[in-house]
Amino acid sequence: MDSVLHYDIVIVGGGAAGLRAAIAVAEADPQLRVALVSKVYPMRSHTVSAEGGAAAVARADDSLEAHAYDTVKGSDFLGDQPVIQYFVERAPEELVRLEHWGCPWSRNDDGTVATRAFGGMTTKRTWFATDKVGFHILHTLFQTSLRYERIERLDEHFVTKLLVQDGRCGGVAALDIRSGETRAVLGRAVILATGGGGRAWPFTTNGAIKTGDGMALAYRAGLALKDMEFVQYHPTGLPGTGILITEAARGEGGHLKNAEGERFLITRDYGVGQKAELGPRDMISRAITQEIAAGRGVSLPGKTGEFAHLDLRHLGAAKIDSRLPFVRELARTYIGVDPVHEPIPVRPVLHYMMGGVDTDIDGATQIAGLYAAGETACVSLNGANRLGSNSLTECLVFGARSGAHSAAHVREADAPPEAALVESARAAEAELEALRGRQGGGETVAQLRDAMTRAMEEGTGVYREQAGMRRAAAQIAELGGRFAQLRLQDGSRVFNTEITAALELRNLLDVAAAVTVAAAERRESRGAHACSDYPERNDGEYLHHSLVRLGDSGPVFDKKPVELGIWEPEERKY
Numbered sequence: 001m002d003s004v005l006h007y008d009i010v011i012v013g014g015g016a017a018g019l020r021a022a023i024a025v026a027e028a029d030p031q032l033r034v035a036l037v038s039k040v041y042p043m044r045s046h047t048v049s050a051e052g053g054a055a056a057v058a059r060a061d062d063s064l065e066a067h068a069y070d071t072v073k074g075s076d077f078l079g080d081q082p083v084i085q086y087f088v089e090r091a092p093e094e095l096v097r098l099e100h101w102g103c104p105w106s107r108n109d110d111g112t113v114a115t116r117a118f119g120g121m122t123t124k125r126t127w128f129a130t131d132k133v134g135f136h137i138l139h140t141l142f143q144t145s146l147r148y149e150r151i152e153r154l155d156e157h158f159v160t161k162l163l164v165q166d167g168r169c170g171g172v173a174a175l176d177i178r179s180g181e182t183r184a185v186l187g188r189a190v191i192l193a194t195g196g197g198g199r200a201w202p203f204t205t206n207g208a209i210k211t212g213d214g215m216a217l218a219y220r221a222g223l224a225l226k227d228m229e230f231v232q233y234h235p236t237g238l239p240g241t242g243i244l245i246t247e248a249a250r251g252e253g254g255h256l257k258n259a260e261g262e263r264f265l266i267t268r269d270y271g272v273g274q275k276a277e278l279g280p281r282d283m284i285s286r287a288i289t290q291e292i293a294a295g296r297g298v299s300l301p302g303k304t305g306e307f308a309h310l311d312l313r314h315l316g317a318a319k320i321d322s323r324l325p326f327v328r329e330l331a332r333t334y335i336g337v338d339p340v341h342e343p344i345p346v347r348p349v350l351h352y353m354m355g356g357v358d359t360d361i362d363g364a365t366q367i368a369g370l371y372a373a374g375e376t377a378c379v380s381l382n383g384a385n386r387l388g389s390n391s392l393t394e395c396l397v398f399g400a401r402s403g404a405h406s407a408a409h410v411r412e413a414d415a416p417p418e419a420a421l422v423e424s425a426r427a428a429e430a431e432l433e434a435l436r437g438r439q440g441g442g443e444t445v446a447q448l449r450d451a452m453t454r455a456m457e458e459g460t461g462v463y464r465e466q467a468g469m470r471r472a473a474a475q476i477a478e479l480g481g482r483f484a485q486l487r488l489q490d491g492s493r494v495f496n497t498e499i500t501a502a503l504e505l506r507n508l509l510d511v512a513a514a515v516t517v518a519a520a521e522r523r524e525s526r527g528a529h530a531c532s533d534y535p536e537r538n539d540g541e542y543l544h545h546s547l548v549r550l551g552d553s554g555p556v557f558d559k560k561p562v563e564l565g566i567w568e569p570e571e572r573k574y
């Protein structure tokens with residue numbers, strides 16, 4: 001191992017959660033040396049593609065209690081209420097701070113911050129910067145991080161392993177993608193902020209880099225992944241590509257219609273009541289799926305499957321251009337539809353993972369010195385269903401908290417013995433070198449990845465059934481075995497994308513294993529987990545978080561209580 005780098009804190013991920021954590025460390029103690037490790041240049045993190053907005057109470061007619069209750073109800077009572085309480089209290093100050101750092105929030109005519117309606121929220125509390133919110137948030141955080149000399153970036157470094165010794169985390173092993181060299185990046189605390197793993201499914205809004213790496217790193221280090229069965233289908237993805245049409249399109253007044261031109265959320269009973277298009281995502285995705293199953297879907301020449309229509313025509317060109325310019329651009333470019341004149345064909349698309357690395361409210365895990373924040377973590381804010389626009393704010397609130405707590409931790413903690421950490425990094429390097437260009441007799445990355453995404457789509461769609469989930473769990477376990485025979489052809493060192501794709505596939509297979517195992521264990525319907533064989537929620541037996549750990553012979557299932565608060569579970573009606 002030629003390269004051993006020393007820091008105080010290592011942050012893996014340059015998206016909203018990782019950058020916010022880095023700034024929090026620098027604010028807590030500007031002397032701490034921070035490594036910000038990212039497999040892509042930070043501005044290419046998936047956060048950049050968020051369109052709709054970030055939630056926080058801003059208006060006089062709103063309250064923290066209302067935001068908390070909406071989130072608890074949206075989570076189908078599986079969110080931990082102390083976490084939700086802390087989140088809603090901190091949310092407004094985080095968004096104001098972002099403005100002070102330069103985020104150009106859209107304004108009302110009187111100069112106050114503009115807010116828009118979002119699904120499952122009782123009032124307009126989603127802050128936005130037209131419909132390019134993620135770009136502006138990420139840019140603001142990135143430029144702010146550049147002010148701190150002691151935040152050092154390791155761009156295009158792919159973390160392959162957590163270095164853990166005697167129950168303490170002391171850094172990571174990372175592949176420098178540019179040179180092909182493996183480095184030991186040491187620090188007395190590590191924060192995982194690697195985002196979600198939506199690439200385990202074939203039809204997804206998620207960028208190609210969302211491969212669940214942090215979840216898999218934690219899982220292989222022996223930690224539990226929590227609530228993995230809950231994956232969110234966003235109601236409105238574009239046919240073919242899965243590109244997202246933001247919920248802001250409905251927040252601004254768009255309507256969903258079937259092939260008969262009927263606004264089915266109003267005319268039929270899908271449980272969303274008067275909220276109609278502004279019901280929560282799990283319910284609207286199920287409604288579209290049922291409309292299609294009932295033969296009222298829209299067909300498109302040259303596209304497989306059927307769709308619903310998202311109609312924005314009544315909003316008019318002026319509103320579409322001022323509030324939803326990106327929606328117009330995406331629909332025109334990727335499906336050849338101008339929403340000013342025609343409805344946009346859409347269907348539910350895999351979008352977000354509610355589950356992730358099990359953490360407490362500080363972002364701390366069961367390994368001393370290891371933290372997680374953002375989509376890769378499960379701090380239990382979102383429970384069984386996330387409300388749109390809570391996730392960007394989650395990255396800020398809990399990125400900041402895990403940064404502050406890791407800074408406090410390194411003041412007290414000593415590092416595990418360096419020799420042992422370097423030895424562990426060397427083992428990661430040897431494993432990687434054995435994979436590079438190894439011919440192998442089996443399938444290619446693409447072949448295995450296709451088999452995995454098919455299994456996940458069939459077993460863990462908008463609606464699931466027990467037999468299908470068990471079959472998917474068995475298929476994923478079997479694909480894990482086939483990975484051992486993987487055929488790789490490129491033996492080169494510089495920008496070897498075949499090897500990073502193989503590492504990502506291995507991570508996705510671990511994430512997929514946890515999802516399918518947790519799904520098959522939940523014999524009820526709650527939030528995004530709609531189980532056809534068990535259509536009712538069953539609080540008596542299933543009001544608990546799921547945990548999946550890696551045992552000696554595969555995934556091991558366990559559970560943990562939900563932290564309730566002032567709101568007792570009740571039927572979820574809108």
Ligand SMILES: Cc1cc2nc3c(=O)[nH]c(=O)nc-3n(C[C@H](O)[C@H](O)[C@H](O)COP(=O)(O)OP(=O)(O)OC[C@H]3O[C@@H](n4cnc5c(N)ncnc54)[C@H](O)[C@@H]3O)c2cc1C
Nearest residue numbers: 013014015016017039047052053159195374375389391392
């Ligand atoms: C299209 C789209 C639109 C969305 N719109 C909204 C919205 O309007 N409002 C909302 O609240 N939420 C929205 N979401 C969800 C939200 O954007 C994400 O949950 C959030 O941005 C995740 O941020 P993050 O910091 O956790 O991770 P990401 O932004 O995904 O960043 C992950 C980082 O980790 C790094 N990384 C990953 N693996 C490794 C590795 N092995 N080694 C080194 N580095 C690694 C990556 O390089 C990257 O820098 C949207 C999501 C999508 C996909």
